[in-house]
Amino acid sequence: MKKSLLAALAAATALGCLPVAAEDLITSDRVGPSDAPKKMVFRLTGDGPSSTDPTWAAGYSKLYTQFINNHPGWQLELQMMTGDISQEQARMLEQAKAGHAPDCAAVDSFVLPLFKQAGVLKSLSPYFKKEEIDQLFPFVREGVTGKDGQIYAWWWSTDLRVLYRNKEIVPNEPVTWADTKAAGLKSVEAGMEGILFNGSRYEGTAFDWLGNFWGQGGKLVDDAGKPIFADAANRDKFVKAVNYYRDLVESGAAPKRVTTIGNYDDLNAAAVAGTTALFVGGNWQLRQLQNSMDPEEFAKWTFSMLPGITADQRSTGTGGWTVAAFSSDPEKVEMCAALAREIYMGPANALQEQLPTRADLYDKYDVFKSEANQTFAKALKVGQARPGVLIYPEISNQIQIMMGKVLTGAAATDAAVDDAYKASLDAYARL
Amino acid sequence: MSARAMSSRLPFVGAAGRHNRVPSPYPWLMPVILVMGLFYLYPVIDVFRYAFTDLTLLGGEGHYTLSTFANVLTRPELQQIVWVTFIFTAGSVIGQQLLGLAMALVVVRSENRHLFGTTILRTTALIAWVVPGIAGGIIWKMLFNEAPFGGLNSLLRFAGMAPVQWLSDPDVVMWSVVLSNIWRGTAFSMVVMYAALKAIDPSLYEAAEVDGANGRQRLFFVTLPQLRPAILVNMILITIQTLNTFDAIISLTGGGPGRATEVLSLYTFNVVFRNYDLAAGSVLSILMLIISLGLALVYASFLPKEEKA
Incomplete structure (x- = not known):
């Protein structure tokens, strides 16, 4: 015992x-x-x-x-x-x-x-x-x-940025900016918020958007690391890419609240809540969506490369x-x-x-x-990394500020781009 | 024990003290002077030193120069940032002071009448005060969220009202930020006002009542004049506190959209930690110090002066 x-x-x-x-x-x-x-x-x-x-x-x-x-x-x-x-x-x-x-x-x-x-x-x-x-x-x-x-x-x-979409509402892959706008408007007609993307004071705002500039062959800095994104050779491409986002908001294809989004989790939340059918996100979000959604709901979602100004001018940030x-x-x-x-x-x-x-x-x-x-x-394969130069964080900061001004309608695109460029050059001079 | 006997027992008496019998204050002050010098004065001196250099966080020795002052003070965005700071500070200080006073009056009145819920009201306000700024910003971000599932807009929709662009409208966002800061800071003002109200001599109210003063007259002719020093001291404290606020803003708006809510403290933070410009950040810190001191002096000039004997 x-x-x-x-x-x-x-x-x-x-x-x-x-x-x-x-x-x-x-x-x-x-x-x-x-x-x-x-x-x-x-x-x-x-x-x-x-x-x-x-x-x-x-x-x-x-x-x-x-x-x-x-x-x-x-x-x-x-x-x-x-x-x-x-x-x-x-x-x-x-x-x-x-x-x-x-x-x-x-x-x-x-x-x-x-x-x-x-x-x-x-x-x-x-x-x-x-x-x-x-x-x-x-x-x-x-x-x-x-x-x-x-x-x-x-x-x-x-990692890289892609365009996520709910196939039930947007069945076809948007390959151009015009397709994206049409898809965003279609989703709004279906009772959704439109296309979502990071648009606030956040690194993701600049980085997720830069593919639109890079896809046209735009360059942020020269070989010496000096900002050139709005010089004679790049300004037009930069302005076009900014106006693409501006048009999405002004046309109603994207809600104005994108200027408050500064977190990929906010995009997941909207997708899971079923309030959006389109968003620009990172590749890692696919697994997050899978983990957060019912299998039937997740099956409705897919992704594709970021659209370009034309179908063959596409890029993405890595x-x-x-x-x-x-x-x-x-x-x-x-x-x-x-x-x-x-x-x-x-x-x-x-x-x-x-x-x-x-x-x-x-x-x-x-x-x-x-x-x-x-x-x-x-x-x-069409991915592009951020330039490994000291001035990049300030360029990104200026793009974030510029995007806020443009998307809220507080400034004209040209003026906002010029301000961002000048501020980047000033900061470069002080490095 | 006589004063003479006391002074003879004091361990440290300066040379002058031997004749005047006045103990030297320095031995007692030295620990405070050392702590203040080491932990407060030295960093301030370092900030002044950095301001006269071109130091960055990226390495390099840095050189002494006046150009950082010229560069920072002539930046085109500085004017807008100072204006945004003024609106944020003025809105927050006025709101916190008025609400804090109102809540303190309600609490004191309720206590006098032994009403139920006084402690609950006081504690609820204090909870907001102890919430860290970052957490407060996140809470308000959830409330102001403009998604269809956002907190306040869901309530508005439920009430049949149109949703508000709390954070995406450049004309509205500043007031949303001010509102969140008032929510957070009101408790502090309430505590100061509550303590000051409790210190008012009750005989003043009794005299006013005998003179036939009504409630409004008692407030304006007894309470507020008696609270004047406390109100001014409180305003000095909350003005400095608000000028230094950036944690709640960084988590709520990050300073955006654009620069719509980028106050001076946040701009300074961004210059140092995003632009890596330590020297420029030091110049901006000095600017903040000057503004804080200037405002404190203005408030202090309204404080009642002690009559000379």
Whole structure:
């Protein structure tokens, strides 16, 4: 009796301890045992165990647990960024310059040039094979490589902007701006809000729209990094692209409230609520829509390349996230590279269906053989990354201000474009 | 214990004190001076130093120059930003002061009559005050959302009224932002006014009642004159607080559409953290400091002066 009681107690204790041990390994701000002798601070976005998407959060928890089990003696301290990416990245740059950056962090690809210029990143070249680096898409390889030929970050995912539509209301793919306007108006007739897109003071406003300018062959900056988007060769294309959005709002094909949208979640919310049938969004939103909608409702949705002024003048913005090391401890830099390799270079792409930056990974993971991802990959061919120049954030800021003035009717397009151009040139002169 | 006995027991007495028996204040003031100097004065001095450079967040040594002042103060957008700041500050300060006073009067009156719900009213107002600015901005963004499922517009539609373009109409958006800031800041004014109302000598009201003053006359001839110092001090505090507000705006409108709600503090933030221009941000910070000090001095000039003995 005594023996069986002891056995029962032991079993209960063991069973009770198991979940505790499992829970202890990963918390909201730590991965690995709290008493591990070595610690690396990693600052990350929602692409981690604290993702707001339960499926992704569970997937990342598994990946992080495997990772920490492969690296005994280590713990990761996780620092979450807020949704205001521009602010987060600027703050991190300042912290890095003051020597207070995290050991390792997610750096948005469009601000990577600023970090490289500031000289705060540590080389990751020793930890990646030449063949792996050679597999990166050219614009990605160029983006992470410094003037000394070393790579200073691992760019693990890329994305692009597409036009989502509800096939029940907009059955045919809009391929031109005129098609888009007609589709928007048709959706309004069907009781919808019209086409939605980011239009407020938000990086996405500039980036999602830039494909309309790039599709015509427009250039934001010259080879020296000086703004040229409204010089003699580009001004007409820029104004046409701005007027395209202006016409969407003034004709009623898009609601005026687009000037208040500054978050891709707002677009998802409208699609899920059934108040819109068309929106300009990122490729990652396809999975989010799938996770948020009933299967029958999701089946009504599809996407296509962003329309152009003509069917053969189309482009889209491509971005993505990198992992970079700031620590001056070589062991932590190696750990940071290992994190990029073991979690983000492939497994995270597959988990979130975030498009990989290496051609070979499209064949390695079955998820990228799906029709949707093949279409994304096709659109990627006309994709264009934001210029890796110091002035880009200010150009983007000026485009956001300009878009607000134009879409609300507060300023004429030409005047707003001229103001944005002048302000960008002034800022460039001060860099 | 006599004053002489007390002073003889004080541990630190300056040279002059040995003759005048006045203890030196410096030993007691030093900790405060050190803390203030280290945590308040030093950063301010650094801001002034940066303003005379061309420093950016992007690296580089930076050089001392006066050109940053000239560049920042002649920017074409600055005039509009100062005007937007004026509207935002004036609207918020007037709204918070009036509502805060009204709520304090209601609370005091209710307490005097032992009415039910006084504590609930006071607590409800205080909840808005303790909500962080970013969270407040997000709450109001949901309420002002112009989508068919937006909070306030859904109510308007339910009542058979036309929806309002709360955030997308450049003529309306500033008032939406002011409204959200009044909601957030009224509790502070209410607390200050409540404390000041409680400090008014009840005999003044008794005398007014004996003189036959009605409620309105008591408010204008007793309450408001007695509250004057508190109102002015409160206005100094909430003006400075409002001038520095940017968290609620950044999460509500981001300063847009265009620059319709970009106040000076948000512009300064954008210049430093989006344009990486540390020197220009420092010049704008000095401008904000001058405006705050100027307004504080104007208010302070209306404060009742102590009569000389």
